[in-house]
Amino acid sequence: MKEIGGYLQMEKGAGKEYHTDMLKLNLGRTALIFLMKAAGAQTLWVPHFLCGCVMDTCEKSGIHLKYYSIDKNFLPIMPVPPADNEYLYLVNYYGQLTDAQIKDLAEVYPRIILDNTHAFFQKPLPGIPALYSIRKFFGLSDGAYIFPGNLPAADFADLPRDVSGGRMEHILGRYESSASKYYQTMLKNAHSLDNEPAKKMSLLTENLLRCIDYSAAKAAREANYSRLNDLLGSDNCLTLHMPEGSFTYPFYHKDGIALRKKLAQYQIFVPTYWSNVIADMPVDSLEYDYAANILPLPCDQRYCPEDMAYLTDILKQCLNDLEKK
16 A cells, blocks of 8 residues: 655655666675676686675675686786686776776686776676676665676566665764764674675665766766876876776875874775785785785765875875884
8 A cells, every 4th residue: 555645755866877777786796696697607716806705795605716816907817717607707906997908808708797896987898797886986885786798687677675774874974973983883784784685776775876966976086086196106006097987096005004004093094905815815915915005095076186185195294104113
């Protein structure tokens, strides 16, 4: 029976989503499982340089994992070619893979699932399955997109619908308060997703995605990335290109762990992605080095180029402090 009357709910967003012709799921990791099932594949080649939650989700789903390394430019180094029934999980780290590079890799490895978690604004390529996670780019608690590419997606209609209302406290709280006040709530929300199966995107998340000014967000991210690169590029050992709607600015420093701690003293919070890599990989491996020492500096739509200049000033002050020790 339809309700009529009562208190008003959230208004319906009048805009358009950025990705209008994709499948909408609840999480990036469940999107991967959905694509693997669509492919009818049981073995996935994944990089050592990867978030542990992806591996955990695959193992819980009965997917057999094989591992490969990456080179200094984030490209895969395969020990052997994948077999006919195996897929390569290609991670677009920091949006640094160009369309040309992805196409070239697809020529060598025809069975690819592309992880565009760090490249929300990079459009998919024909025939190459890709997944996108929303939480890395916008203030939402869940949500993912899938471009099936050459894979079937018949089972999508049978998925249950996710519900997001109970996960929004830390998002709404930070709008009116500080991140530190709601940090534990954010962690609790993240842990609540650990055992979630594949579901359709919630109606709440879908509605909020229609309220975002994507052009403004993309332009701000690119302007901020460009400003950081102007100020820090000569000190950065990484060879970078300007990605579309940049995720973060990856700045490498040989003592990244200590630099993060220094920055936190100035209320500049730089995450450590893939802490599981630091725990599991040899200290002399490139994966350990990158996980520990690449600082993903924030350059998103909350900030302006003047904020990037302030961030750079504090970072250089912290570097000077480290050099004096």
